[in-house]
Amino acid sequence: MAKRIDVSGLTAYYGSHKAIEDISMTVEPRSVTAFIGPSGCGKSTFLRTLNRMHEVTTGGRVEGKVLLDDEDLYGTHVDPVAVRRTVGMVFQRPNPFPTMSIYDNVAAGLRLNGSYKKSELGDIVEKSLKGANLWNEVKDRLNKPGSGLSGGQQQRLCIARAIAVEPDVLLMDEPCSALDPISTLAIEDLIGELKERFTIVIVTHNMQQAARVSDRTAFFNLSAVGQPGRLIEIDETERIFSNPSVQATEDYISGRFG
């Protein structure tokens, strides 16, 4: 079930370095929200605060609130492991587990969490691979290692692995930046299908991609190198790309900087 994300006054640090400052936004359920902005503006950092992966990095800590349907992810008794089961993530570089087969990779989330019925596992794996548009390509070699697939297939395998645990939200950190145009198209089509079931947040450096896949777009920027990144504006994608309300957004989108 897709959930709404409400962020208010979020600031994230790496040790004493402030990476992003005072970010507030709402991410609508069953929609795709894209984050754009120049390198180092904190898009990825912000994305990682949404499933508490930021604190995995040494010295990473967060101030502020992230509400997932009224439940604060940073509340006192919240278990980060439970948060990550609800908010899944796909990374920039495809990272299937090298010791596991395609089947085991998709089943990994369920198996390692210990929360599955043996009889259902095969169905879940098939459903997830179909959901990631990969089933037809791998159904005859489910026992082959996942690292033998092409880059685009590996990335769809990682998406299948992420949706197999039935999260409410799917975070994607530049999921196509290591892929060729055809694989990128496959992933973009997939994102369009997945938004029927999940809340999707995608970080991208490719503005055409943001325009193609997203319903809403958030523009991040930083005032100078070493300064924390900030949210400049978030709006309907059409508006951001045609008539943004902030000059910096227009400059960035039209290629005048960044």
Next chain:
Amino acid sequence: MTHAAARAAQARRSTLQGARLPRWSPWAIAGGSVVAAVAVGLGAGLDSRIQWGLIAALLFVLGTYAIAARTEGRRQARDRVATSVVWVAFVVAVIPLASLLYATVKRGVKVFNGYFLSHSMGVVADTEPGGGIYHAIIGTLEQVGIATLISVPIGALTAIYLVEYGRGKLAAAVTFFVDVMTGIPSIVAGLFILSFWILILDLGPSGFAGSLALSILMMPVVVRSTEEMLKLVPNELREASLALGVPKWRTILKVVLPTSVGGITTGVMLAIARITGETAPVLLLVWGTGFINNNPFEGAQASLPLYIYQQYANSAGSNAAYDRAWAAALALIAFVMILNLVARGIARWKAPRH
């Protein structure tokens, strides 16, 4: 292609193409240097074959430079000299190893047979022929096995702590002491257990006491190699697992360790190979005996390195004892080699597939 065109093509290539020595030239130069060195050695009446070899090596490097500099130019000459120095260093390193293996096999096979492997020295005097190393094999297997059982869990867990959890002063201190432990001489480890086990606790010699000393030697090696292997596991795999909502301990157990198990096994096997040849702690703590003692927790035991030493020391000039010492050395080398082969097999079998 017409004649003129061929010539034009050659002229065009000439800026990229220089004179090259033929592929067999290094072999020819090496052969020539050996012949020249033998001639010089015989002519000057040098007795030592080592001197002949050094002269040949020197002639090879200098000859390579002179010939290459004349025909190919200075840059290629330097390249060839670097290559020839690498080859000379390789040969210098391999000669002692090959000669050691040759000597051990040649002298060891004399009494190396089924009888030798399946009998002890119980009723055989050290100066007489007969007897075998069965009791020493039992001792080595038990002592090394127990030492491995002690040090692998402790060492692997320490490495996991250092790589996955350790931050700040405690981790730095542990790393420092592991480094210090790596440098402990085996006799010191033996004396440490001797003062603790035999002098303070007043217990007699036993294989287990030897295992304790051996595990002191083994632990830092296991920690170091496991640590390096765990560091090789890409952080992306840990993050991928954590992002699926897998707890950290399960991530380490199910993702990090399986990815690195091949390398860890190799490291453990190398550590075992290292302690298998230790004599000093065994001499101090296990004492050695000619009889079969299957119980590692009570009474003196034998072990292969100690057996070799004692056969040599107690031989009183008897050839039978020397032969047994060499055959035991052969058994020890074979044991270590089999371990290494097994480790390689496991590493290949468990390696992440691509």
